[in-house]
Structure formats: C-alpha cells, structure tokens
Amino acid sequence: MYDFAYQKPASLADAVKALGADGEAKALAGGMTYIPVLKQRLAKPSTIVDLSGLGLTGIKVEGGKVTIGAMTKHCVVAASAEVKAAIPALAALAGGIGDEAVRHRGTIGGSIANNDPAADYPSAALALGATIVTDRRSIAADDFFTGMFGTALEQGEIITAVEFPVPTKAAYEKFRNPASRYAIVGVFVAQTSGGPRVAVTGAGQGGVFRHSAMEAALAGNFSAAAIKGVKTSPDDLNGDIHASSEYRAHLVGVIAGRALAKAG
Amino acid sequence: MPQVTLTVNGKQHTVEVENRTLLVEVLREKLALTGTHVGCDTSQCGACVVHVDGISAKSCTMLAVQANGTSVTTIEGLAAADGTLHPMQEMFREHHALQCGFCTPGMVMSAIDLVNAHPAGLTEQEIREGLEGNLCRCTGYHNIVKAIAAAHPLMHAKA
Ligand SMILES: Cc1cc2nc3c(=O)[nH]c(=O)nc-3n(C[C@H](O)[C@H](O)[C@H](O)COP(=O)(O)OP(=O)(O)OC[C@H]3O[C@@H](n4cnc5c(N)ncnc54)[C@H](O)[C@@H]3O)c2cc1C
Ligand code: FES
Ligand code: FES
Numbered sequence: 001m002y003d004f005a006y007q008k009p010a011s012l013a014d015a016v017k018a019l020g021a022d023g024e025a026k027a028l029a030g031g032m033t034y035i036p037v038l039k040q041r042l043a044k045p046s047t048i049v050d051l052s053g054l055g056l057t058g059i060k061v062e063g064g065k066v067t068i069g070a071m072t073k074h075c076v077v078a079a080s081a082e083v084k085a086a087i088p089a090l091a092a093l094a095g096g097i098g099d100e101a102v103r104h105r106g107t108i109g110g111s112i113a114n115n116d117p118a119a120d121y122p123s124a125a126l127a128l129g130a131t132i133v134t135d136r137r138s139i140a141a142d143d144f145f146t147g148m149f150g151t152a153l154e155q156g157e158i159i160t161a162v163e164f165p166v167p168t169k170a171a172y173e174k175f176r177n178p179a180s181r182y183a184i185v186g187v188f189v190a191q192t193s194g195g196p197r198v199a200v201t202g203a204g205q206g207g208v209f210r211h212s213a214m215e216a217a218l219a220g221n222f223s224a225a226a227i228k229g230v231k232t233s234p235d236d237l238n239g240d241i242h243a244s245s246e247y248r249a250h251l252v253g254v255i256a257g258r259a260l261a262k263a264g
Numbered sequence: 265m266p267q268v269t270l271t272v273n274g275k276q277h278t279v280e281v282e283n284r285t286l287l288v289e290v291l292r293e294k295l296a297l298t299g300t301h302v303g304c305d306t307s308q309c310g311a312c313v314v315h316v317d318g319i320s321a322k323s324c325t326m327l328a329v330q331a332n333g334t335s336v337t338t339i340e341g342l343a344a345a346d347g348t349l350h351p352m353q354e355m356f357r358e359h360h361a362l363q364c365g366f367c368t369p370g371m372v373m374s375a376i377d378l379v380n381a382h383p384a385g386l387t388e389q390e391i392r393e394g395l396e397g398n399l400c401r402c403t404g405y406h407n408i409v410k411a412i413a414a415a416h417p418l419m420h421a422k423a
Contacts, residue, residue, distance in 0.1 A: 003283060006329050032325060038284070052330070098396075099310070100394055100396065101313055105326070
C-alpha cells in the first residue's frame with residue numbers, strides 16, 4: 001500500500017472541503033472495498049478522508065419511504081425491524097452481502113458509490129426507484145449508475161443517505177459465484193407505484209441495468225409466469241471463466257423467475 | 265508519525281504507525297501478538313478476524329488509524345490468566361475442530377461473535393452461514409460446526 005495523509009473530519013462541511021480541496025483525496029467508509037484496492041496498489045490517493053466521524057447513520061421510515069444514512073452498516077440494515085417491516089427484501093439483501101465481518105463494517109453509501117458490477121445494493125436502488133441524497137443534491141437511481149464502477153457523483157461529492165420508496169411487493173434473488181460469493185447474476189424485482197421494475201446486477205458489461213422487456217411483460221401480471229417467454233440478449237453481458245454471457249443471459253430469466261415467485 | 269491508542273486484550277497501548285499501517289500489522293509486528301494470522305490479500309479468508317469493540321472484524325482490512333480509541337480482543341485475550349481456555353477454545357479442542365490450526369484463531373473469534381449475537385440458539389445452517397467469511401483448507405468444517413454448537417450452551421451458561 002502506498003502511504004497517504006489521513007483525516008477524520010467531524011462535520012460534513014469539513015469533509016466536503018477536504019475532498020474538494022484536493023482532486024487526489026478519497027473518501028473512506030467501511031473500507032471493505034477500498035482497503036483491498038489500496039493493498040493491491042490499484043489506487044494512490046493523496047489523502048484519505050474517513051467519513052466515520054460524520055454521524056451519517058440511522059434508518060427512518062416515514063411518508064412511504066425508508067431513508068438509510070450512508071454510513072449505515074450492512075448488518076444494521078439486515079437486522080433492522082423497521083426495514084424488515086417496510087421492505088423485507090432490502091433487509092434480506094443486506095444480510096446476504098459478503099460475510100459477517102464484511103457486514104460489520106461495509107456501508108450502504110460505500111456500496112452505492114462504488115457501483116461494483118456484481119454488488120447487491122445497486123440493484124435494490126435501481127429496482128425500487130431510490131433517490132441518492134448527497135451533500136449538494138438528490139439524484140434519481142435511474143440517473144446515478146452510469147456504467148461499471150461509474151456513478152453521477154462529482155469528485156468529492158459525498159452520499160449522505162439513500163431513500164427507498166416502499167413498494168407493494170419486492171424480492172431479491174442471486175446466483176453466487178462459488179468462490180467469491182458475489183452475484184454471477186442477481187435480480188431485484190419490485191412492484192412500485194410507477195409500475196413493475198426489474199434490475200439486474202452481476203451480468204451487465206455496463207454494471208447494473210433495468211430489464212425493460214421483463215418490466216413490460218410484468219405490467220398487469222406481476223408473476224413468474226408473465227416473464228416465461230422473455231428473452232435476454234447475451235450481447236451486452238459479461239462472459240468470464242465462471243459463466244459465459246449466454247449462460248448469464250439464461251440465468252437472468254431463471255433468477256428473475258425465482259425472485260418473482262418469492263415476491264408472491 | 266501518527267500515533268494510535270488502543271486497548272488490546274484489556275491493556276492500553278500507544279503505538280507509532282504510518283497512516284497505511286493495518287490493524288493486523290500493529291497486532292503482529294508492534295505488539296508481537298502473532299496469534300492473529302494473515303492468510304490472503306483479498307479480505308476473504310478470515311484468518312485475521314479479531315473483535316473490535318466486541319464485534320468481529322477483519323484486521324487485515326482495517327487501518328490502524330481507524331482502530332484508534334477502540335478496544336480490541338485477539339485470540340491471546342481469550343484464556344483466563346491461569347490458562348483455563350475459553351469455552352469456544354475448549355470445544356475446538358474437544359471436537360478436533362482444527363488440523364494445521366492456521367485458520368483457527370479467526371474461526372474462534374468469528375465463532376464467539378456468532379454465539380454472542382444469537383443467545384437464543386443457532387441452527388447448523390446458521391453456523392455454516394456465519395462462517396462464510398472464514399476459510400479452512402484442512403478440516404472440511406464439520407468438526408468446527410460441531411464445536412460451535414457445543415460451545416453455545418456453555419457460553420450462555422445453559423449447561
Ligand atoms: C470478502 C468480501 C465479500 C464481499 N461480498 C459482497 C457481496 O456479496 N455483495 C456486495 O454487494 N458487496 C460485497 N462486498 C463489498 C462490500 O459490500 C463493501 O462494503 C461495499 O462495496 C463498500 O462499502 P464500504 O463502506 O466498505 O466502502 P469503502 O470501501 O470505504 O469505499 C468504497 C468506495 O466508495 C467511496 N465512498 C464510500 N462512502 C462514500 C460516500 N458516503 N459518498 C461518496 N463516496 C463514498 C469510497 O471513496 C470508495 O471509492 C464484499 C467485500 C468483501 C471484502
Ligand atoms: S487475512 Fe484473509 S481476510 Fe484478513
Ligand atoms: S485447520 Fe488448517 S486451515 Fe483450518
């Protein structure tokens with residue numbers, strides 16, 4: 001690991017200032033992605049700005065929305081009685097990220113900001129039509145994820161919370177890579193006030209994406225049967241030693257069907 | 265040089281570190297607590313698991329500066345002063361839950377956290393899922409699962 005300067009600001013304003021003042025500075029949340037990156041020398045930040053002193057934690061259910069502070073850990077979301085009651089699929093998703101020790105430190109803000117093409121949370125944000133709240137604006141999930149590891153965040157912009165509208169029904173299902181345990185394909189389905197939404201993670205070359213053909217098929221009949229004939233093109237999907245793009249395309253249909261069956 | 269102060273196995277230490285120093289490096293290299301192991305570079309194996317403020321964490325994936333002010337427990341901090349093993353250690357011995365022993369410190373620390381977090385009981389499935397982040401290349405896990413199931417009632421004083 002290359003060395004860096006370290007700051008742990010006590011206010012959001014100070015953190016924004018520290019990140020804004022230096023284009024090579026980088027935020028640190030739970031470190032479950034970024035510290036492994038640093039260990040491999042894949043990044044060389046000048047300064048690390050530790051967000052853990054900002055108090056961006058906590059869960060609020062109000063006005064048909066679940067609002068989760070960016071620094072809220074996966075284990076907290078997984079165990080939250082409020083999340084389990086409002087969006088059980090979201091609590092279950094959080095409880096299935098990585099392992100116990102990863103869930104004890106990894107945060108929702110870090111996961112969304114990182115937009116790993118196989119991460120779980122981005123699929124929930126996209127399928128539920130979440131809003132990503134930052135220090136300076138609110139961004140709809142549809143505009144937030146801009147490709148593999150890509151987001152609409154500006155340099156130094158800090159996610160402060162993620163707001164999830166409560167759906168009528170929702171479920172998440174993933175097919176894990178047997179070694180890394182990340183999703184080879186994960187599908188989050190939701191029946192929302194704006195109609196059915198289906199988000200796929202793990203499979204797309206451009207990261208998480210919405211499956212518009214499935215969404216169209218589900219309008220009026222939100223069930224596994226409704227997507228039976230819906231094809232997924234392998235053209236824009238990942239292929240690697242674990243799964244070819246054709247196999248992933250097939251899995252998208254199978255996993256979406258399981259998610260729909262689970263959503264009931 | 266930055267300094268961090270942390271309580272390790274009940275004893276307070278102030279050590280000089282670099283900002284890039286990992287918690288596991290402080291434990292092993294500065295405090296000579298070599299029971300905590302490093303088995304990978306990818307944060308996947310769990311050989312390095314310790315408790316930070318009572319919760320299991322991978323000490324290879326935490327900067328020493330992030331651990332400033334915390335209380336850390338390592339495998340060396342489990343046995344009583346007279347050498348009496350912690351019930352989890354005792355059950356690992358009793359049930360032959362280790363072979364080469366490399367994964368064992370992390371397994372034991374994860375297992376204790378798991379049992380602490382589930383006072384009402386743990387199913388075999390929950391134990392296996394709870395060990396997702398701890399890899400063992402020798403035992404095939406069966407005896408580890410048995411040891412943890414046997415330690416549960418001892419730790420919650422039900423036996
Ligand atoms: C062994 C292992 C298994 C894992 N398995 C899974 C899995 O199955 N599914 C899954 O989804 N994830 C998995 N993860 C990743 C884990 O969920 C991470 O916690 C998460 O991706 C990043 O969150 P973090 O809080 O650790 O962020 P960090 O690693 O601290 O940061 C990640 C990135 O986000 C930026 N960032 C962090 N917080 C903010 C913020 N509030 N605003 C703006 N930018 C920010 C950082 O600058 C950095 O670039 C795994 C990780 C490990 C080590
Ligand atoms: S050394 Fe492998 S997870 Fe920490
Ligand atoms: S006993 Fe050898 S790795 Fe687990």
